[in-house]
Amino acid sequence: xxxxxxxxxxxxxxxxxxxxxxxxxxxxxxxxxxxxxxxxxxxxxxxxxxxxxxxxxxxxxxxxxxxxxxxxxxxxxxxxxxxxxxxxxxxxxxxxxxxxxxxxxxxxxxxxxxxxxxxxxxxxxxxxxxxxxxxxxxxxxxxxxxxxxxxxxxxxxxxxxxxxxxxxxxxxxxxxxxxxxxxxxxxxxxxxxxxxxxxxxxxxxxxxxxxxxxxxxxxxxxxxxxxxxxxxxxxxxxxxxxxxx
Amino acid sequence: xxxxxxxxxxxxxxxxxxxxxxxxxxxxxxxxxxxxxxxxxxxxxxxxxxxxxxxxxxxxxxxxxxxxxxxxxxxxxxxxxxxxxxxxxxxxxxxxxxxxxxxxxxxxxxxxxxxxxxxxxxxxxxxxxxxxxxxxxxxxxxxxxxxxxxxxxxxxxxxxxxxxxxxxxxxxxxxxxxxxxxxxxxxxxxxxxxxxxxxxxxxxxxxxxxxxxxxxxxxxxxxxxxxxxxxxxxxxxxxxxxxxxxxxxxxxxxxxxxxxxxxxxxxxxxxxxxxxxxxxxx
Numbered sequence: 001x002x003x004x005x006x007x008x009x010x011x012x013x014x015x016x017x018x019x020x021x022x023x024x025x026x027x028x029x030x031x032x033x034x035x036x037x038x039x040x041x042x043x044x045x046x047x048x049x050x051x052x053x054x055x056x057x058x059x060x061x062x063x064x065x066x067x068x069x070x071x072x073x074x075x076x077x078x079x080x081x082x083x084x085x086x087x088x089x090x091x092x093x094x095x096x097x098x099x100x101x102x103x104x105x106x107x108x109x110x111x112x113x114x115x116x117x118x119x120x121x122x123x124x125x126x127x128x129x130x131x132x133x134x135x136x137x138x139x140x141x142x143x144x145x146x147x148x149x150x151x152x153x154x155x156x157x158x159x160x161x162x163x164x165x166x167x168x169x170x171x172x173x174x175x176x177x178x179x180x181x182x183x184x185x186x187x188x189x190x191x192x193x194x195x196x197x198x199x200x201x202x203x204x205x206x207x208x209x210x211x212x213x214x215x216x217x218x219x220x221x222x223x224x225x226x227x228x229x230x231x232x233x234x235x236x237x238x239x240x241x242x243x244x245x
Numbered sequence: 246x247x248x249x250x251x252x253x254x255x256x257x258x259x260x261x262x263x264x265x266x267x268x269x270x271x272x273x274x275x276x277x278x279x280x281x282x283x284x285x286x287x288x289x290x291x292x293x294x295x296x297x298x299x300x301x302x303x304x305x306x307x308x309x310x311x312x313x314x315x316x317x318x319x320x321x322x323x324x325x326x327x328x329x330x331x332x333x334x335x336x337x338x339x340x341x342x343x344x345x346x347x348x349x350x351x352x353x354x355x356x357x358x359x360x361x362x363x364x365x366x367x368x369x370x371x372x373x374x375x376x377x378x379x380x381x382x383x384x385x386x387x388x389x390x391x392x393x394x395x396x397x398x399x400x401x402x403x404x405x406x407x408x409x410x411x412x413x414x415x416x417x418x419x420x421x422x423x424x425x426x427x428x429x430x431x432x433x434x435x436x437x438x439x440x441x442x443x444x445x446x447x448x449x450x451x452x453x454x455x456x457x458x459x460x461x462x463x464x465x466x467x468x469x470x471x472x473x474x475x476x477x478x479x480x481x482x483x484x485x486x487x488x489x490x491x492x493x494x495x496x497x498x499x500x501x502x503x504x505x506x507x508x509x510x511x512x513x514x515x516x517x518x519x520x521x522x523x524x525x526x527x
Contacts, residue, residue: 023350110336119333122293122405123347124322 010206016128017136031134038100038135038201039142043149045099046092050150053087054079054157062167072168076158076176081185083154089189090237092150093196096143097229101204104135105225108208109218117209132205139201140194147193151186192240196233203229246270247292247403247435252301254287261287262298263459267452271402271435274426274449278441279456280481286407288456289439293325293405294318305403323351326396326434328406328425332388334380334395340367341376344395351399366394370424386417390424397428404434410442418442422449443482446470455481471495 204225
């Protein structure tokens with residue numbers, strides 16, 4: 001029964017976000033702040049992960065493609081599609097669920113426990129609108145951008161690893177990237193990243209906003225938020241792949 | 246003025262507040278006192294709308310707050326300032342930004358005017374040269390003063406203070422009490438203070454509501470509390486020997502006699518002679 005009441009509260013929280021802002025400028029300021037926190041704040045880890053994912057993909061693909069009948073440019077094709085379809089949106093978003101999601105849950109949880117949310121409520125501010133909405137909006141803007149950056153860096157990381165390990169030259173890799181390219185894959189990856197962005201921001205916001213207790217509960221809420229977000233991301237990844245591919 | 250009419254609040258099967266009524270007037274400090282778990286915080290949260298009472302009404306200047314729609318409640322809340330037990334300052338904002346926050350949210354004033362108002366209220370709470378500091382850099386007393394400044398920056402009609410002295414030393418507590426009292430009179434605010442600090446009760450309690458296990462046990466002024474014969478109230482207020490002595494002294498001052506023999510045995514046992522005041526003739 002708890003799961004149903006939690007889903008109900010989650011939906012009511014989402015509904016409660018939509019009201020006329022008390023002051024548009026303050027909401028905009030909070031939105032920009034969240035864009036910086038979620039986008040710029042996560043850029044470093046996303047870049048590092050993406051480069052290494054691309055590099056490892058190239059090396060492992062080359063390791064498995066031992067047949068002389070398969071041209072080396074196929075490695076680039078496989079790396080490209082793997083990075084675009086799965087690694088950039090899904091893996092990066094799982095990492096972001098840990099980085100940005102836990103931060104959102106902790107921030108809201110701390111605000112709840114230290115009565116900062118109550119203070120805002122008493123001022124007459126719609127706290128769901130002011131605290132949660134900008135986070136979700138910022139995630140919807142910044143996470144797809146991070147995923148695009150992850151795609152580019154992942155593919156570049158693959159090229160770098162291919163050259164450095166003498167698996168295939170840069171020109172062969174570039175030629176492989178252009179072969180059998182399906183633009184829809186990028187669109188599919190972006191659709192996934194939008195869905196994941198909503199999950200990464202709204203699920204931790206729910207766990208943080210409704211936390212009860214003290215510091216221990218904030219930690220638990222944060223962990224729970226990351227776990228539930230990761231499961232939701234993987235489940236929706238499966239559903240979207242089944243529906244859209 | 247705030248009127249509380251027959252408020253009842255339950256959490257599950259447990260009744261936390263049972264049929265509590267009170268009238269809290271403007272320009273005076275109205276204190277809700279009681280032991281931990283007596284329901285005073287829940288009552289205050291019902292009054293400000295953080296909890297919805299199961300039964301009863303809260304009236305702000307005759308307007309029924311409990312039956313208002315969200316928009317009307319928001320309008321009333323703009324006239325409410327609240328000082329929280331833990332100060333509830335925004336960690337990521339400086340003192341100046343914390344106090345300016347309600348002005349940023351609800352006014353279209355130019356920055357210069359907002360800064361003037363912020364400095365005015367910070368001066369009012371005797372907090373200068375702390376504008377650029379973050380809450381983590383402040384002492385408990387300073388945090389309370391910043392929170393008080395934030396609560397009054399929009400000139401509220403109602404001020405709620407939830408245990409304003411918790412975690413403060415007695416001297417700082419007195420400073421905060423004095424500030425609350427002065428601000429209440431100066432701006433003619435209806436102030437509601439939730440406390441179990443006996444100094445506050447005696448210093449600023451214009452009206453005192455004593456809660457016991459969710460019920461209104463006693464109400465009166467800080468003068469009347471001295472003469473109350475309510476045993477539960479006396480046990481709660483004058484819990485220590487020191488406070489009992491203080492009560493006796495106050496009664497002696499007021500009436501010229503002490504209606505108990507609490508210290509007589511001690512005097513006889515120690516063979517202490519009675520103190521005879523020196524005659525004016527010398």
